[in-house]
Amino acid sequence: xxxxxxxxxxxxxxxxxxxxxxxxxxxxxxxxxxxxxxxxxxxxxxxxxxxxxxxxxxxxxxxxxxxxxxxxxxxxxxxxxxxxxxxxxxxxxxxxxxxxxxxxxxxxxxxxxxxxxxxxxxxxxxxxxxxxxxxxxxxxxxxxxxxxxxxxxxxxxxxxxxxxxxxxxxxxxxxxxxxxxxxxxxxx
Numbered sequence: 043x044x045x046x047x048x049x050x051x052x053x054x055x056x057x058x059x060x061x062x063x064x065x066x067x068x069x070x071x072x073x074x075x076x077x078x079x080x081x082x083x084x085x086x087x088x089x090x091x092x093x094x095x096x097x098x099x100x101x102x103x104x105x106x107x108x109x110x111x112x113x114x115x116x117x118x119x120x121x122x123x124x125x126x127x128x129x130x131x132x133x134x135x136x137x138x139x140x141x142x143x144x145x146x147x148x149x150x151x152x153x154x155x156x157x158x159x160x161x162x163x164x165x166x167x168x169x170x171x172x173x174x175x176x177x178x179x180x181x182x183x184x185x186x187x188x189x190x191x192x193x194x195x196x197x198x199x200x201x202x203x204x205x206x207x208x209x210x211x212x213x214x215x216x217x218x219x220x221x222x223x224x225x226x227x228x229x230x
Contacts, residue, residue, distance in 0.1 A: 075109035080201035098151035112203040168195040
């Protein structure tokens with residue numbers, strides 16, 4: 043009987059501790075996002091592209107940008123170092139991304155738009171390959187860059203959050219496969 047009570051107390055303590063940690067660990071930042079921006083997978087991805095895009099000289103709405111990201115989010119470009127030929131990646135927080143990218147985007151003009159996507163959803167998580175093209179001006183006929191943004195998203199039961207955007211630009215040796223140039227319906 044004594045062992046049974048000890049086991050019961052142990053199970054209770056572990057369960058209580060685990061649930062408390064889980065709630066704390068996945069608790070996202072309290073952000074006042076536009077509900078339309080975070081209501082669906084399509085809307086949050088569209089909002090990311092909208093907020094980073096604009097003509098030269100146009101300030102971006104970085105406060106809106108911040109509301110799309112989970113407190114532990116990362117933005118990770120991958121690519122080949124032109125000097126060494128080594129492929130690597132570097133993780134930024136959304137705030138570091140703003141600091142490093144805003145001056146270029148706002149000086150030069152930068153429009154990134156989705157041309158296709160494929161998505162997989164399981165429970166409260168989604169993985170979306172979003173094929174993009176980048177223009178300097180909204181009316182450019184030809185993009186100066188294309189690539190794939192790999193979005194990892196979380197739905198906390200109230201809204202979608204961007205956890206990670208991991209991307210790689212297309213290169214002559216690494217062309218975007220045809221299957222990522224057409225959209226598919228979200229797979230659940």
